[in-house]
Amino acid sequence: MSRRTSLFFLTAICMLIAGGAFLVTDMGGKTAASSYQEAQQYIKTGDLRAARVALMNAVKEDPKFGQALLAQARVCLDLFDAPAAQDALERAQLAGVNKDQTAHLLGHAYWLQGEWDAAERLLKSPSIPQANRPYALRILGRVQMDRGDLAAAQGSFDEAIRLSPNDSQIWTDVARLRFVQGDQRGAIDAVEYAFKRDPRNVRALEFRGRLMRTQFGVVAALPWFERGLQINPNDIPLLEEYALTLGDAGRYRDMLAQTRALLALDPNNAKAYYAQAVLAARAGNYALASRILAKTGSTLGDMPAAILLGAICELELGNFNRAVDQLQILLGRQPRNRQVRTLLALAMYRAGDPLGSLDIIREIASRPDADTYSLKLTALAFVASNQPERATNPIDDAAIAAIRTSLPLPEPETLDSAARAARQDPDNAQTILPYIRLLAAQGDIETALNEALRLQAGNGGVADAHIIVGDLEMARANLPAAIVAFQKARQISFTEPVMLRLVDALSMTGREDEARETLAAFLAYNPTNLSALRLAGYRNLDARNWDQAIILLERVRGRLGNNDAILLANLARAYSGARHHAKAVHFAEIAYHIAPANAMVTHIYGQALLQQGRRPKAAKELLQKAVILMPENTQVAAAFRRAQAAYRMSAKRQ
Incomplete structure (x- = not known):
């Protein structure tokens, strides 16, 4: 060994013994300081996972590098890895970092882990340095939101903004908070301000995308998620929202690709498995959907959509009692959810409990806005419970091909208790709305409208405040005022209920061009929405646009299958109008087998056979039955006369 080589090894040994900033590692010869600087560059570019690795290297090279440990904790919190963040902070304290310097971050870690009491104690500590107080107050506000104390959360955020008015994360x-309070307009304003303060704030971009889903629709949300992913391609919450929104937009292959990207980053990601389960269910493979959903374990136990999907899978697989159990849990949490109530009634009916089914579906089927499916289910339950005579009215009502605007279900409280709550908090939309609905339900429309107008005046950013005014004006037959209210709601939150109300009101006043535009705009942003597709299909039927009606109604059938007699009967009408008689007879026959007592279905089946001209006797018999079911309907009577003439002509030819 040469003298020069010996000196080199001696120097290296001395450096290893001394340690410190010049410590050489087996990681490419980097020092703790250089790894830390590398991490800062990764953080600037949004590559938090690479930053985390660089900081782990820095800490490995110098376990007492307090600044690196604090940075590691912050990165872990941004990656929602609270246990790792807590570990880094505890190690930082052992390395000599003052506890007060870690309190805001440790409180954040406790909050993410659901330890709200411990988080609140730390975040309220008076010894937190002034520079860290806005951060601490922001996380304290999130804790208070989770507790349901929205007033306290408002106070915490107000104080945080006073201390740091341009903090994008606070905004x-x-x-x-504003979204939870029902102030959609205020939420949009706040998140747009946050984005202006920091265009690279991926949490602001994610939340703006979520708001866009309710403001305009799923397609409008996609660019916001994509913009966030350009900044941080590996951001888990962004990838989750993007994947689910792609699915809602009907882009299933893209959705699957995003879930795979998610699982590559996070192999146990529950929302990725949930999205894949949704995809399998939409393809009709409920067994696969159930198996995939099982991979989420208990992670999504409180997610209503996941509970609903599980119940639908059980229902489709014939496990009716299991479906009942899951849906009862969900209805307990969401007593005014129409879809859950209808599915529970269906599950009970199929489980052999028609009386229980009737008890559950009554709140929907007894209302003027009852949908066709709930009426049909009511009729089936009456028959199954040995009350066939009571099935007639629901069957007759279900025969009408219409999209009924669904009004909110009754409030689960009395008018007196709602009035007391309204007096105590007269400007809170969440408190006043139940009171107004109960007033309207008892027929006191004028008092309800006065309260609604007062609420609307003070809560211009709350879509429900405008919707309730529109509903009450509709009840008073004041359609122009109702349209104005619904249009205001549309500007804030263009949801399905708003669209249905607005299209209905515009059509009733003869403003068909505006109704068409409203429906088309909604469909452009929500291309897979079943109610909008069905409504557009029916409107094209009425306009005799047969080919367009076929396209729209076939998209609905592709999602629902051959189970809806009214849908299939109207699809038969469209095919008949387009002179595709064989297809018209095919779908009319399926509809008739599903609902042979339905007057409209019987009429359409007879009409399809009559137009095809191959079975005149069957056409005559079906239309005769339709006349018996609808004796005062002149169109049915005229069709029966034509069928009689066609039958006589065929008999002469023979």
């Missing part, structure tokens, strides 16, 4: 969380 993002203010937007979340």
Whole structure:
């Protein structure tokens, strides 16, 4: 060994013994300081996972590098890895970092892990340095939101903004609070301000995308998620929202690709498995959907959509009692959810409990806005419970091909208790709306409208405040005022209920061009929405646009299958109009087998056979039956006369 080589090894040994900033590692010869600097560059570019690795290297090279440990904790929190963040903070304290310097971050870690009491104690500590107080107050506000104390959360955010008025993260969380309070316009304003303060704030971009889904529709949300993913391609919440929104937009292959990307980053990601389960269910493979959903374990136990999907899978697989159990849990949490109530009634009916089914579906089927499916289910339950005579009215009502605007279900409280709550908090939309609905339900429309107008005046950013005014004006037959209210709601939150109300009101006043535009705009942003597709199909039927009606109604059938007699009967009408008589007879026959007592279905089946001209006797018999079911309908009577003439002509030819 040469003298020069010996000196080199001696120097290296001395450096290893001394340690410190010049420590050489087996990681490419980097020092703790250089790894830390590398991490800072990764953080600037949004590559938090690479930053985390660089910081782990820095800490490995110097376990007492307090600044690196604090940075590691912050990165872990941004990656929602609270246990790792807590571990880094505890190690930082052992390395000599003052506890007060870690309190805001440790409180954040406790909050993410659901330890709200411990989080609140730390975040309220008076010894937190002034520079860290806005952060601490922001996380305290999130804790208070989770507790349901929205007033306290508002106070925490207000104080945080006073201390740091341009903090983009604080404004993002203010937007979340306003959304929870029902102030959609205020939420949009806050998150847009957050985005202006920091265009690279991926949490602001994610939340703006979520708001866009309710403001305009799923297609409008996609660019916001994509913009966030350009900044941080590996951001888990962004990838989750993007994947689910792609599915809602009907882009199933893209959705699957995103879930695979998610699982590559996070092999146990429950929302990725949930999205794949949704995809399998939409393809009709409920066994696969159930198996995939099982991979989420208990992670999504409180997610209503996941509970609903599980119940639908059980229902489709014939496990009716299991479906009943899951849907009862969900209805307990969401007593005014129409879809859950209808599915529970169906599950009970199929489980052999028609009386229980009737008890559950009554709140929907007894209302003037009852949908066709709930009426049909009511009729089936009456028959199954040995009350066939009571099935007639629901069957007759279900025979009408219409999209009924669904009004909110009754409030689960009395008018007196709602009035007391309204007096105590007269400007809170969440408190006043139940009171107004109960007033309207008891027929006191004028008092309800006065309260609704007062609420609307003070809550211009709350879509429900405008919707309730529109509903009450509709009840008073004041359609122009109702349209104005619904249009205001549309500007804030263009949801399915708003669209249905607005299209209905515009059509009733003869403003068909505006109704068409409203429906087309909604469908452009929500291309897979079944109610909108069905409504557009029916409107094209009425306009005799047969080919367009076929396209729209076939898209609905592709999602629902051959189970809806009214849908299939109207699809038969469209095919008949387009002179595709064989297809018209095919779908009319299926509809008739599903609902042989339905007057409209019987009429359409007879009409399809009559137009095809191959079975005149069957056409005559079906239309005769339709006349018996609808003796005062002149169109049915005229069709029967034509069928009689066609039958006589065929008999002469023979």
